[in-house]
Every structure is written in structure tokens, then in C-alpha cells.
Amino acid sequence: MKTPVRLLACLLFMVVTEGHAADKLPAASHGVAYPEGWKDWATIAVSHRNDNNTLRVILGNDVAVQAARAGDTNPWPDGAILGKVVWKDTQLENWKAAIVPDEFVHAEFMFKDSKKYTDSYGWGWARWVGLEQKPFAEGMDVCIACHTPVKNRDWVFTDPASLP
Amino acid sequence: MKTPVRLLACLLFMVVTEGHAADKLPAASHGVAYPEGWKDWATIAVSHRNDNNTLRVILGNDVAVQAARAGDTNPWPDGAILGKVVWKDTQLENWKAAIVPDEFVHAEFMFKDSKKYTDSYGWGWARWVGLEQKPFAEGMDVCIACHTPVKNRDWVFTDPASLP
Numbered sequence: 271m272k273t274p275v276r277l278l279a280c281l282l283f284m285v286v287t288e289g290h291a292a293d294k295l296p297a298a299s300h301g302v303a304y305p306e307g308w309k310d311w312a313t314i315a316v317s318h319r320n321d322n323n324t325l326r327v328i329l330g331n332d333v334a335v336q337a338a339r340a341g342d343t344n345p346w347p348d349g350a351i352l353g354k355v356v357w358k359d360t361q362l363e364n365w366k367a368a369i370v371p372d373e374f375v376h377a378e379f380m381f382k383d384s385k386k387y388t389d390s391y392g393w394g395w396a397r398w399v400g401l402e403q404k405p406f407a408e409g410m411d412v413c414i415a416c417h418t419p420v421k422n423r424d425w426v427f428t429d430p431a432s433l434p
Numbered sequence: 435m436k437t438p439v440r441l442l443a444c445l446l447f448m449v450v451t452e453g454h455a456a457d458k459l460p461a462a463s464h465g466v467a468y469p470e471g472w473k474d475w476a477t478i479a480v481s482h483r484n485d486n487n488t489l490r491v492i493l494g495n496d497v498a499v500q501a502a503r504a505g506d507t508n509p510w511p512d513g514a515i516l517g518k519v520v521w522k523d524t525q526l527e528n529w530k531a532a533i534v535p536d537e538f539v540h541a542e543f544m545f546k547d548s549k550k551y552t553d554s555y556g557w558g559w560a561r562w563v564g565l566e567q568k569p570f571a572e573g574m575d576v577c578i579a580c581h582t583p584v585k586n587r588d589w590v591f592t593d594p595a596s597l598p
């Protein structure tokens with residue numbers, strides 16, 4: 271990318287993030303603050319769960335994406351945030367064999383901080399439900415119980431998808 | 435985000451993109467230049483095709499993502515680039531009902547430019563195959579033939595997934 275283009279991108283970034291800073295964010299879930307800007311994070315993987323008919327994209331913040339691409343994921347580094355965005359699935363009207371997102375269900379996140387979250391295996395577990403992004407408040411134990419099969423993988427199900 | 439943080443992010447961005455500029459990019463596909471940086475683009479949707487057992491994430495450059503979020507997609511605006519990243523599917527070892535990415539297949543792109551691509555319905559159609567990102571060279575007609583069922587949707591299958 272040429273220097274003037276990068277400079278322009280920088281200025282644009284500052285204008286855009288200035289705007290976002292003024293937005294009101296959803297309240298914390300389990301004491302974990304809402305991860306601003308996750309919709310613009312890069313993809314780590316996708317999944318389709320046939321047991322509850324949901325499609326997911328697994329995103330990461332910069333620390334998580336860098337770790338995923340470097341294979342540095344057991345343990346994930348402090349500062350990594352993994353996001354799982356979940357939709358009910360449905361059939362694509364114009365290509366029946368394609369299963370695609372229907373209604374948005376929730377976005378859930380794991381925040382790695384091995385010092386802060388010693389009581390929950392090094393992760394802060396949080397979820398925001400529905401388009402209104404209502405903070406999930408049933409306790410991190412609900413998340414941890416489900417993730418127990420992967421406790422030897424730093425509690426993470428996702429294998430970063432292969433990328434060129 | 436506070437101004438010093440944003441300034442720091444800007445400087446970091448410039449350093450990182452400076453590094454990328456030195457990388458050698460794959461050759462053009464159908465005369466369309468390789469879309470540098472697509473791995474960091476935001477998600478527009480995902481899909482799971484049961485006819486060829488592939489999982490996909492649909493990404494977009496900034497113009498495309500902004501159009502998707504604004505519902506400005508028929509037609510998509512000039513400058514929009516849509517990317518479809520495709521993997522063979524497999525079962526997740528630790529959660530059998532989850533279908534997840536296996537081998538990387540290809541990344542394919544539609545570049546909207548209603549003036550430049552008048553012979554191909556306003557889009558430049560391109561694909562890079564495998565982890566080595568070999569340019570696809572069998573002609574845009576191959577892409578267009580498959581997309582004909584959605585010619586009234588500006589040739590795009592994807593509905594942007596619902597997001598908060």
C-alpha cells in the first residue's frame with residue numbers, strides 16, 4: 271500500500287473511531303466490558319452446528335488473529351479475545367443446498383487474561399444476546415461447563431481455519 | 435477509543451502495512467489484481483453447502499461492508515469487493531455435531547466497477563486456488579454461469595447476515 275493511501279486510511283480510521291467513541295455500548299456481562307468494534311474483526315474460523323441448527327463465525331481481535339495465524343494457541347496469549355457470532359440456520363432461496371444465516375442469536379466472547387481471570391481458567395467469559403445485545407448474566411460457570419471437553423486445549427473448541 | 439490510543443493504532447497500522455507492501459502478491463486472475471489484505475476484512479455472512487461439502491465465509495472490503503450494513507446491495511456500489519473463502523468441511527473432534535473447516539479450497543472475489551466491467555455485468559470475477567493461491571484462468575463466464583440464478587440481485591447470492 272502506498273504511503274499517501276495509508277495516510278488517508280489512517281485519517282479515515284480516526285474519523286470513524288471518533289464517531290464510534292460517542293456510541294453507547296451495552297452493559298458488561300459477568301463484569302466483562304463489551305468488546306467494541308468486534309463486527310470489524312477478522313475471521314478465525316466458521317462452524318455449522320447440526321445439534322441446534324446454528325451457523326457461526328469465530329472472530330478474533332488483533333492479538334487473537336496474530337496468535338491464530340502463528341499457531342500460538344495453547345495457551346492463547348494474554349490480550350486475545352475470541353468472538354463467536356451465532357445465527358439460526360436456514361436454506362438459501364436461490365441455492366437450496368446452501369445453508370445460510372437466519373435470525374441473529376447472540377455474540378459470545380472469551381477474553382484471555384491469565385492474571386485477572388485466575389478463578390475461571392484464565393478466561394473472562396461473556397455473552398450478549400439478541401440484536402439488542404442484552405448482557406448474559408447466568409454466570410461464567412454456564413460457559414465453562416460446556417467448554418470442559420476442551421480444557422486441555424486452553425478451553426477453546428476452535429481450530430483456526432487454514433488460510434493462504 | 436481515546437485519541438492517543440487511536441494515534442498509536444494509526445502508527446502501528448502504517449508500520450504493518452509498510453511490511454506487507456514488500457510481500458509478493460499472486461498474479462492477476464482474469465486480469466483482476468489480487469485483493470491485498472482480504473484476510474483482515476470483516477464478515478458479511480457465512481454458508482455451508484451440502485451439495486459439495488464446503489464451508490464458506492463471505493468477507494467484504496470497507497466499501498462492501500458499509501453497503502451491506504446499510505442495506506445498499508442492489509446494486510452494490512462501485513468499489514465494493516466481495517470475497518468468498520472456501521474450505522472442505524469436516525466434523526469437529528471435540529463436538530461431533532459441529533461441522534468445521536478442513537482443507538482450504540480457494541478464495542474467490544467479485545469486484546464491482548460498473549464502468550470497467552461492462553462486459554461482465556458490472557463485476558470483475560476472480561479466483562485464487564489453493565494455499566499457493568494460483569490464479570484461476572478459465573474465464574469469467576464460468577463464474578457468471580453459476581451466478582445466473584441471482585442476476586436480479588446484482589449477481590450476488592449472499593444476503594448480509596443480521597448483526598446488532
